[in-house]
Amino acid sequence: MHKQRTNAIVTLYHKLGSPPSFYRISGYFLKWLLLLSIGLLIWGLYEGLVLAPADYQQGDSFRIIYVHVPAAWMSMFVYGIMGLCGIIAIIWRMKVAEAVMMASAPIGAWFTVIALVTGSLWGKPMWGTWWEWDARMTSELILLFLYIGIMATYSAFSEDSRKAARMAALIAVVGIFNVVIIHFSVKWWSSIHQGTTVSLMGESHITWDMLRPLLIMAFATKFYYGYSMLKRARIYLLETESHKRWVQDTVNESNNGDKS
Amino acid sequence: MNPFLALVKRDLTLGLRRKSQIYQPLVFQLLVVTMFPLGLGSGAKTLALIAPAVIWILALLASLLTLDQIFKNDYDDGSVESYVLTSYPLPLSVMAKVLAHWLLTGLPLVLFSPIIAVLLHLPSSSYGVLMLSLLIGTPIFSFMGSIGSALTMSLKHGGLLLTILVMPLLTPVLIFGASAVVESSLGNSATQPLLLLSGLLVLSFTLVPFASAAAIKINLE
Numbered sequence: 440m441h442k443q444r445t446n447a448i449v450t451l452y453h454k455l456g457s458p459p460s461f462y463r464i465s466g467y468f469l470k471w472l473l474l475l476s477i478g479l480l481i482w483g484l485y486e487g488l489v490l491a492p493a494d495y496q497q498g499d500s501f502r503i504i505y506v507h508v509p510a511a512w513m514s515m516f517v518y519g520i521m522g523l524c525g526i527i528a529i530i531w532r533m534k535v536a537e538a539v540m541m542a543s544a545p546i547g548a549w550f551t552v553i554a555l556v557t558g559s560l561w562g563k564p565m566w567g568t569w570w571e572w573d574a575r576m577t578s579e580l581i582l583l584f585l586y587i588g589i590m591a592t593y594s595a596f597s598e599d600s601r602k603a604a605r606m607a608a609l610i611a612v613v614g615i616f617n618v619v620i621i622h623f624s625v626k627w628w629s630s631i632h633q634g635t636t637v638s639l640m641g642e643s644h645i646t647w648d649m650l651r652p653l654l655i656m657a658f659a660t661k662f663y664y665g666y667s668m669l670k671r672a673r674i675y676l677l678e679t680e681s682h683k684r685w686v687q688d689t690v691n692e693s694n695n696g697d698k699s
Numbered sequence: 700m701n702p703f704l705a706l707v708k709r710d711l712t713l714g715l716r717r718k719s720q721i722y723q724p725l726v727f728q729l730l731v732v733t734m735f736p737l738g739l740g741s742g743a744k745t746l747a748l749i750a751p752a753v754i755w756i757l758a759l760l761a762s763l764l765t766l767d768q769i770f771k772n773d774y775d776d777g778s779v780e781s782y783v784l785t786s787y788p789l790p791l792s793v794m795a796k797v798l799a800h801w802l803l804t805g806l807p808l809v810l811f812s813p814i815i816a817v818l819l820h821l822p823s824s825s826y827g828v829l830m831l832s833l834l835i836g837t838p839i840f841s842f843m844g845s846i847g848s849a850l851t852m853s854l855k856h857g858g859l860l861l862t863i864l865v866m867p868l869l870t871p872v873l874i875f876g877a878s879a880v881v882e883s884s885l886g887n888s889a890t891q892p893l894l895l896l897s898g899l900l901v902l903s904f905t906l907v908p909f910a911s912a913a914a915i916k917i918n919l920e
Contacts, residue, residue: 529913529917581867581870584866584867585867587863588860588863588864588867591860591863591864592850592860592864595851595854595857596854602917602918602920605917606914606917609846609850609910609913609914610850610864612910613846613868613910614867614868616906617867617868617871620871620899620902621867621868621870621871624870624871624874624875624895625870625871625874627874627895628874628878
């Protein structure tokens with residue numbers, strides 16, 4: 440006879456899978472995620488906007504990449520997380536996965552909006568137009584439509600939040616396969632319609648002084664996403680589980696904590 | 700009788716009784732196409748230039764008008780539940796529904812497209828490619844639409860949501876379909892976009908019925 444061993448990862452999975460322990464465990468991380476993201480944001484913006492050397496072609500206007508590129512990365516990263524959570528939500532019906540997915544949607548959508556707006560602000564001095572139908576901008580715009588579709592699906596089934604979340608999960612999963620096809624079709628389309636567009640980075644390799652702030656900003660946005668997503672997911676769980684005992688206990692506890 | 704064929708036959712019979720569903724999308728196409736010369740001016744050159752895009756976008760919009768019907772009526776009268784409850788695989792039932800829907804709404808669009816092409820002065824040498832590209836592309840509309848229809852069938856006003864959900868997913872079809880027609884109207888070979896379009900059809904033929912079946916099951920919970 441050998442003893443039943445508990446795998447640490449399996450335990451963690453089960454713990455994170457239950458809303459009360461997810462709520463409790465995520466509570467420990469919130470403060471640190473917020474501190475890390477604010478700290479890195481200040482550091483990264485200072486390095487990027489003040490310390491990094493000006494570009495020899497684009498001058499100071501290239502500095503918008505310290506907002507634009509991390510936002511564009513996040514728009515795809517968050518969609519990837521949503522697709523993953525969507526698969527988990529459909530197959531294992533894990534409530535926390537639904538919460539993480541629905542909590543991610545507005546954050547990802549706003550990162551997409553930021554990427555689009557900063558891209559067009561950058562496009563004006565660089566290309567001379569606010570909007571260019573180039574492959575990346577077009578697929579980013581379609582990504583925004585996918586985000587909107589997911590949120591619209593969720594709100595259409597407002598009377599049953601679990602059904603709504605699984606419906607939205609299905610769209611997220613279908614979307615994640617499609618994003619790849621859309622991206623390549625749009626790339627191919629823009630290559631036949633307007634020849635090669637100006638390649639932004641060109642041949643010039645980015646120097647470490649310019650790259651470092653970008654990486655710092657990439658981490659800052661990741662931590663911000665972590666903070667904001669957990670915060671939203673916690674509220675989502677409190678709302679959807681409001682009839683459960685643990686929610687009442689949590690609310691009572693925090694009310695007492697405020698009074699004392 | 701084979702359940703697949705029985706379902707197709709039933710849907711065709713029902714569909715042919717409601718003829719408005721078949722001819723209204725065509726009337727819609729004709730109406731919208733009339734607006735283009737009125738707005739742009741009747742110059743044959745301008746119209747021929749935009750013809751491939753206009754014909755494809757019209758096919759997309761006309762399909763979107765009818766997509767919610769794939770499952771809506773069956774949901775309302777309870778047939779969808781019987782598809783789920785029978786031992787016959789649900790993805791195959793979905794495929795039968797999609798096939799019937801395409802025969803009723805997609806095929807007429809394909810057959811009608813030369814008339815639109817004449818109105819827009821598309822070079823007659825590209826009619827073949829136009830019809831072939833629509834023949835490959837419109838079933839993809841029906842397949843992708845079946846996901847949207849399965850998701851929105853229980854909603855009272857799901858039409859707009861369906862459009863928002865399905866349209867971004869159909870951009871690749873539009874890109875390859877329209878560019879096949881553009882290439883052939885310029886006298887080039889349209890093989891490459893047509894092959895890519897066929898690839899999309901194979902993908903949606905094999906994968907989408909499972910997604911729609913999952914959507915139906917979630918929706919009936």
